[in-house]
Amino acid sequence: MSDPWDGPVGQATRSRSARVSGQRTAESQGVRPPGGRAAARAVTGNSTGPRSRRRTQAVRSGRRVLKIAATCLSVLILATAGAGWWFYQHLNGNINSLSLDGKGGTEKADAFGRTPINILVMGSDGRTSAADCKLGGGCSRTGVQSGNGNADVEMVVHISADRSNATVMSIPRDTMTNIPACKDSESGQSTAGYYGQINSALQYGPTCQVSTVHQLTGITIDHFVELDFSGVVKMSDAVGGVSVCVSDNVYDTYSHLKLSKGTHTLKGEAALEFVRSRHGFGDGSDLGRTVSQHIFLSAMIRKFKSAGTLTNPTAVYDLADAATKALTVDDGLGSVGKLIGLAADLNKVPAKRITFTTMQTSPDPGNSNRVVVGAGAKALFATIAGDQSLTTGSGKKSSAASATATASAVPASRIAVTVENGTGITGRASAVATALTDQGFSSATTTANAPSSAATTTLTYGTGQRAEAQTVAKTLGLSSAHLEQSTGTGLTLVIGADWPSGTTYSGSTASPAPADTKAATSNANASTADESKTCAEVSPYRTVSLDGVAMTPAQAYAAASGKPDSDE
Structure with missing residues (x-):
């Protein structure tokens, strides 16, 4: 209790033994006895000796400490809240978003009222900044370019309505198809439509690329994500590098990737060289490149899901900052909250139930350097459009009967x-x-x-x-x-x-009723994200050239012994 006269607790005490239930005293009524404070202290049994003064000083000092601590805590709370708000606004300000304008169709709900998510991920080859010119080369004559480049990477990422599985389907950049009539809302560049290479649709804006893929596959495209050369570098750095394996020594003299046989952790430019390499792997075409890209993305997904990556505040900040700076997205993903929601949906899917495939192709009869949609592709399109998993609950490949x-x-x-x-x-x-x-x-x-x-x-x-x-x-x-x-x-x-x-x-x-998943994965290079021991197969063919001499990537590696490896 506090003294009704002197205020602070501890300056005066009251004798409870003198109190009788129901009795009211001058003290209890707050009436000061004659004689002033000294007399009041005498009534209550207090003294003004050294011990009492020391106690009073200690109490006052303690109160000052508490006031200072409370003030500091208030300032800290306000500063933290302000920093959090600044951080959120900073990330939102990084994002470049565009309207999809319904070009990808309308998603359908399943019998439970849930909807899947289909995202077109595009990697642009545009040299629209000094950083991209340095990384991609080719600007010595043209300088920094304006407008859109080509979509040299195209992947349809499907997350099932129940978030239990996902499929990532690559569409080779050399695929020939019908490009619909399009107009870029930013540049104003338009086309009445034509037959051409699928990656060229990006020249008329991301929505044109979305419309082209939707028309080709029949798959509803809800969102798009576009990143350029510098975006790949930023993302790989933000996760602390990605671990990949190559089956042999490899030197792709075009992408500049140079690695010895075995496992490597790639960051920055080395990561970009790996995902860009088309002459180093497989048959030296874009088909081989899609497989190595799947290996890279699978490793990145495993890293995201590994212990500590998404629980480390510094790592999360670096990743969020890099992602928002690196990406152009549709306005349906145009905020930090929406991107976090998308990441959470993908994180629900186990790695063993994320299937990577490449759209089946056949050689183009009119051009040996191009391909057309091949047998089995329609079944693959149907499994994605029908929200059908390509794996079972155990992670094994699915079948039509089990679907x-x-x-x-x-x-x-x-x-x-x-x-x-x-x-x-x-x-x-x-x-x-x-x-x-x-x-x-x-x-x-x-x-x-x-x-x-x-x-x-x-x-x-x-x-x-x-x-x-x-x-x-x-x-x-x-x-x-x-x-x-x-x-x-x-x-x-x-x-x-x-x-x-x-x-x-x-x-x-x-x-719709389940499609034939065996046909869907036939010749589609199907793999799952949990396959950590898969190595990118180095091309055995003479797909590269060094000093004007055609040779295999392994031969080029030996011949370029003086050039440092990409991960050094």
């Missing part, structure tokens, strides 16, 4: 459906029921006519059978709006007038 079964904890073979025709069109129930059994559903599936005509299609299910209903809905392309719980048992599908033909709901906002 339906993994949609629910209940195997399709144990799910029977009563299919009723509410359209008045003969054979509708039979057609849909046959499609279900062909997809592996129970042979106990039956057909009947609905009690009355139905305007809309509904799938009713009994208590505890929602998972089975969702599996059926996913297979048939029905959205969650078509599902209804009943008081009965079993699953009953009533086909309404809104579904007059076909075995996949025509108004579907969900995924």
Whole structure:
């Protein structure tokens, strides 16, 4: 308690023994006794001796310390909050974003109401800054270039609706296709459309590249991310280097990559030389380069997921600062919060369930240095567009049969459906029921006519059978709006007038029936991000030239013994 006269605790004490319950004294009423403070102290039993003075001084000193500490803490809190706000604004200010203008199509939700994410990642070869000129070369005659370059790296990154798996599909830069009519909103450069090399679409802006890929593959593109040469350098430095392996000594005299056989940690320009090298690996074409890029990205993903990388504040700041400076994105990703959300979604996917592939190609009949879409590519496109995993839960390659079964904890073979025709069109129930059994559903599936005509299609299910209903809905392309719980048992599908033909709901906002994943991964160089022991295969062909002499990358390495390796 505090003294009603002298204020601070410890300057005076009150004798509790003199107090009687219900009795009020002059002290308790706050009335000062005659004689002033000295008399008051005498009443309360206090003295003004040295010990009392020392106690008073100590209390006052302690209060000053507390005031100073509180003031310092307040300043620290304000400074920290201010620094955090500055940091957030600083990162947002780094980001360059553009509108996608709906050029990539509209994403569809699955039977659970969730949507996948499809991002087109582009690596530009533009020399639009002094840094890019130095890194990429070729500016001695032209100087720093203006406008957009070519998309020498194109990858469709698909993150599944349930965030359980992801697919990264590379599209070789030498692919010939139809470029649609486009206009760059920034430069004003436009085209009425033409047949040409796919990477050239970027010259008309990132949205034109998105539109071209969407038209070629049928895959909805929700977002895009573009980075240039200096962006690759910044990102590799920010993560502290990326560990890669090469199968032999290699010297690509074009990208300047020079490494001895074995494992290396690449940062900065060395990382850029590795991902740019097309003459050092595989057959010396862009097809070999996509595989080595997958090896690099897989290693980077493993590093992101390794202990400490994303929990180290300094590493996170460096990465965020480098990423926001290095990237051009669509406005759907144009803030730090949105980029963090995207990173969190990708981080949910285990490395063993991130599949890297390269679009299947065939030689272009009109040009041996170009390629066209090959056999199996349509199946690969369909798996991505249909939100279908290329791996199982264990990380092994998926199959068409397992794709339906993994949609629910209940195997399709144990799910029977009563299919009723509410359209008045003969054979509708039979057609849909046959499609279900062909997809592996129970042979106990039956057909009947609905009690009355139905305007809309509904799938009713009994208590505890929602998972089975969702599996059926996913297979048939029905959205969650078509599902209804009943008081009965079993699953009953009533086909309404809104579904007059076909075995996949025509108004579907969900995924189509599973595609053939074996065909999708055939000749697609499929690998998963957890494959840490895979080495980039050095080309055995004479794909490089040194002093005018054609030779293999390994021969060039031996001949250039005086040139330091890229990681030195």
